[in-house]
Amino acid sequence: MENKQTSMDRINQFRDDRNWRQFHNEKDLALSISIEAAELLEIFQWKTSEEALADFEHLKEEIADVLIYSYMLADNLKLDIDTIIQEKLIKNNRKYPVDQSRGLK
Amino acid sequence: MENKQTSMDRINQFRDDRNWRQFHNEKDLALSISIEAAELLEIFQWKTSEEALADFEHLKEEIADVLIYSYMLADNLKLDIDTIIQEKLIKNNRKYPVDQSRGLK
Amino acid sequence: MENKQTSMDRINQFRDDRNWRQFHNEKDLALSISIEAAELLEIFQWKTSEEALADFEHLKEEIADVLIYSYMLADNLKLDIDTIIQEKLIKNNRKYPVDQSRGLK
Amino acid sequence: MENKQTSMDRINQFRDDRNWRQFHNEKDLALSISIEAAELLEIFQWKTSEEALADFEHLKEEIADVLIYSYMLADNLKLDIDTIIQEKLIKNNRKYPVDQSRGLK
Numbered sequence: 001m002e003n004k005q006t007s008m009d010r011i012n013q014f015r016d017d018r019n020w021r022q023f024h025n026e027k028d029l030a031l032s033i034s035i036e037a038a039e040l041l042e043i044f045q046w047k048t049s050e051e052a053l054a055d056f057e058h059l060k061e062e063i064a065d066v067l068i069y070s071y072m073l074a075d076n077l078k079l080d081i082d083t084i085i086q087e088k089l090i091k092n093n094r095k096y097p098v099d100q101s102r103g104l105k
Numbered sequence: 106m107e108n109k110q111t112s113m114d115r116i117n118q119f120r121d122d123r124n125w126r127q128f129h130n131e132k133d134l135a136l137s138i139s140i141e142a143a144e145l146l147e148i149f150q151w152k153t154s155e156e157a158l159a160d161f162e163h164l165k166e167e168i169a170d171v172l173i174y175s176y177m178l179a180d181n182l183k184l185d186i187d188t189i190i191q192e193k194l195i196k197n198n199r200k201y202p203v204d205q206s207r208g209l210k
Numbered sequence: 211m212e213n214k215q216t217s218m219d220r221i222n223q224f225r226d227d228r229n230w231r232q233f234h235n236e237k238d239l240a241l242s243i244s245i246e247a248a249e250l251l252e253i254f255q256w257k258t259s260e261e262a263l264a265d266f267e268h269l270k271e272e273i274a275d276v277l278i279y280s281y282m283l284a285d286n287l288k289l290d291i292d293t294i295i296q297e298k299l300i301k302n303n304r305k306y307p308v309d310q311s312r313g314l315k
Numbered sequence: 316m317e318n319k320q321t322s323m324d325r326i327n328q329f330r331d332d333r334n335w336r337q338f339h340n341e342k343d344l345a346l347s348i349s350i351e352a353a354e355l356l357e358i359f360q361w362k363t364s365e366e367a368l369a370d371f372e373h374l375k376e377e378i379a380d381v382l383i384y385s386y387m388l389a390d391n392l393k394l395d396i397d398t399i400i401q402e403k404l405i406k407n408n409r410k411y412p413v414d415q416s417r418g419l420k
Contacts, residue, residue, distance in 0.1 A: 005186045006187075007186065007190045007191070009121070009190060010190065010194055011190065011194065012181075014194050014197065014198070015158055017203045017207075018201065018206045018208070019109070019207050019208040020206075020208075022208070025154045026149070026154040026157065026158065027149045027153065027154040028158065030142075030145050030146050030149050030157075031146060032169060033142045033145060033146075034143055034145075034146050035141040037138045037142040037171070039140040040135050040137055040138060040139075041135050041136060041138075041139050042195060043135070044132045044135050044136075047132075048132065049130045049131040049132040052135075052140050053129065053131065053182070056182070059182065060182075060184060060192070060193075061189075061193055061196070062188045063175055063178060063179055063182075063184065063189060064189040064192065064193035065193060066138060066142070066171065066175050067172070067175055067186065067190055068194070070168055070171050070172055070174070070175070071190075072203060073168060074168055077158070077161075077164065077165075077168075078115070079165060079168065081112065081172065082111075082112045084165045084166075084168060084169040084172070085112045085115065085116065085169050086112070086115060087165070087166075087169065088139050088165075088166055088169035088170060088173060089115055089116065089119050089173070091166070092119065093119070096123065098122045098123060098145075101123045101125075102122075102123050102124050103123070103124040103125075103127070
């Protein structure tokens with residue numbers, strides 16, 4: 001059923017439908033993440049956060065683009081998104097213990 | 106129960122435990138996504154995709170960092186990750202129809 | 211005389227003619243350098259160096275944009291371009307001595 | 316004499332002394348510019364412009380790194396820095412005429 005598809009399923013279907021995986025080497029996917037991250041950043045250029053939020057539809061699309069390429073790279077490497085996030089949070093937790101990091105910048 | 110937490114729950118708990126949301130304005134989160142994307146890109150500097158994959162643990166961590174900041178920015182904007190990905194794929198689908206885009210670069 | 215102007219003179223004249231220095235805080239200039247660097251990078255997306263060179267006019271413009279914002283940021287900080295380049299090369303020279311770095315990646 | 320060397324001369328001597336031009340394909344140079352731009356941006360992460368200026372030595376070095384890689388890429392393409400900057404300013408001047416752009420953001 002449609003609504004059982006995960007985001008990863010949908011992303012992979014999108015690229016497989018177009019036979020695009022042949023172009024999706026990991027270096028160019030990493031490069032694409034940087035490019036999309038900069039397009040997101042551009043929404044904030046010469047602006048405060050509040051001013052940038054007026055461009056809400058554009059923000060949604062650019063965050064989605066960063067996520068889509070990040071998911072593709074993870075999938076190329078057979079990585080599970082939730083697992084790598086959880087592992088990184090565990091590592092960050094050791095680096096920034098709650099009692100020493102609370103409210104510090 | 107621990108294993109019912111989503112990645113978004115874990116990320117929000119991490120920043121709330123440290124009272125870090127006060128620093129997490131949207132402009133600096135966008136900036137952080139670009140910085141982490143560049144750290145990921147650095148793994149591929151002067152290398153082929155294959156050579157970069159040797160640094161697998163580092164790759165996992167930098168992809169996770171891009172994702173974590175992207176999730177934080179989405180959460181600040183009350184956006185659901187799966188919804189914005191799905192909406193962007195629908196838009197991309199209109200821009201790149203399967204029958205006209207198949208195998209094209 | 212026109213041809214005695216340096217690139218820095220021309221860049222400053224451009225922004226002063228438009229009264230744009232008021233917007234050119236250092237954080238947004240740094241952000242602009244990242245954005246322009248990503249536009250340059252985009253020329254190489256899914257391509258080899260050789261393929262990207264076909265887009266030569268575009269390459270020239272994007273390199274110029276990175277330089278223009280970098281010069282503006284340097285000027286905001288009262289830095290001389292040639293001096294900071296020379297100082298950095300001296301530092302790099304200590305980090306990568308010729309006899310230990312020759313031909314190494 | 317040493318002081319007749321231009322920045323471009325010094326940069327090229329640095330890479331030729333180490334026989335590094337073999338690694339300096341244009342795609343990886345573009346990638347390096349993005350990486351250095353993000354290291355510059357990191358100085359401003361979670362900070363105002365004023366707070367970031369406290370890290371002045373670091374700022375000088377990161378601006379220099381962006382410039383050094385931009386000069387290398389320009390040199391690979393046989394481009395003259397001052398010429399491409401001047402050409403881009405002429406183009407920007409047409410896009411943003413003084414009388415219509417003065418003081419506008």
